Amino acid sequence: MLPTILELQERLNAGETSAVALTEQSLARIGDPDGEGGSTFTQVWPEQALAAARASDILRQAGLSRSALEGLPISVKDLFDVAGKVTKAGSALRRNAPPAERHATVVGRLAQAGAILVGHSNMTEFAFSGLGLNPHYGTPTSPWDRASRRIPGGSSSGAGVSVADGMVAAALGTDTGGSVRIPSAFNGLTGFKPTAARVPADGIFPLAASLDSTGPLAASVNCCAIIDAILADEDRPLPVAIAPGRLRLATTTSLVLDDMEEHVRDTFLRTLERLRDRGVSIEEIDIPEFLELPRINRHGGMVGAEAYALHRADLAAHQDIYDPRVAARMLRGKALDCADYIDLLALRQRWIAGVEARLHGYDALLMPTVPIVAPTIESVQASEEAYIATNALILRNCSLINFLDGCALSMPCHEPGQAPVGLTVAGPAFSDAHVLDVGRSIEALLAG
Secondary structure (H helix, E strand, C coil): CCHHHHHHHHHHHHCCCCCHHHHHHHHHHHHCCCHHHHHHHHEEEEEHHHHHHHHHHHHHHHHHCCCCCCCCCEEECCCCCCCCCCCCCCCCCCCCCCCCCCHHHHHHHHHHHHHEEEEEEEECCCHCCCCCCCCCCCCCCCCCCCHHHHHCCCHHHHHHHHHCCCCCCEEEEECCCCCHHHHHCCCCCEECCHHHHHCCCCCCCCCCCCCCCEEEEEHHHHHHHHHHHHHCCCCCCCCCCCCCCCEEEEECCCCCCCCCHHHHHHHHHHHHHHHHCCCCEEEEECCHHHHHHHHCCCCHHHHHHHHHHHHHHHHHHHHHCCCCEEEEEEEHHHCCCHHHHHHHHHHHHHHHHHHHHHHHHCEEEEEECCCCCCCCCHHHCCCHHHHHHHHHHHHHHHHHHCCCEEEEEEEEECCCCCCCCCEEEEEECCCCCHHHHHHHHHHHHHHH
């Protein structure tokens, strides 16, 4: 079991460890030649991290602690500006980009809260895939069944592995179509995608600004809530578990259960049954809007259009430097003209209204985060068809919540020793605090 943020703070306050000791352990794990650190990080900042850790220990000795993150090593996805560092966005094209002049706002908030920033975590190039493969900086593997070399999930691949392998206490990722929740599901972690507008996006290299959001990957719901409150600059208490008899949850067979692997299906259905046995009301509802989304996005959708708009000049001049599979997905955005895009924006608002109406009266929607277990790297690289089909399936469920502009947790629901399976707990925009309460309730019920 990974230690939670609150457990690590107890050890720090009791003098059982120190920020310097935790940071040294973090850097040692990252640098272990037999480990995954070399492909999990694109940059590591040992001198900066140790200096921040020493300062944190001095503050604690003086009776000062800036937050529950005080003195804890954190990884930052290679999309976030860190002052003096190059934001490569997992690309070869940006290897020699100018260093950032200042922190992204959310990175600054983590630093001000006392977090120890140890490095930029690896990712899918420009965050454009749910698989986590990177031909430029390597691909870290999921810790489950590592001998088979399974994908870490993307695009926040290094973020997920950095936490799951104990290199850091938590990680900062982005989520445009599941990029926090997918690696959380594949690596047995808890991840939270907030309502996008709650967390500032300045200083973050975008994929599709209309869908991008920023969230944590960590060991528990409380861990995610602690980090989310810091990112959003909110003074919010920890999630409060709701009595099982007061929970009214929804689930649906509309799209999200299609093409599920047997292990995921069995784990998800067993989880629903365990919750019902503990007094939770779970009702199956139809959400026909979910069935419409593949057709809506058939030409690449908002992600393709916005990514192509951002990259079109570089693609024209330097397409050979891009991961060819990422470039191909971006180029699909050429198919949408400005009128198509405007129509898509209006359609999205009608779609959101329809889904929100169906979720009204329920505390949250439950579904599998990903309908399959993490496949092997070899299998998804076997052909272009395998890559495209697997990527689409892995992104499918999560992307529904991004299009909804909603918020969602992915939390582990598998039995110990089994392949990781993520349970999604989702809600409409700005229901973040309630979704975290529901997640904390489910976490406690499943642990009992």
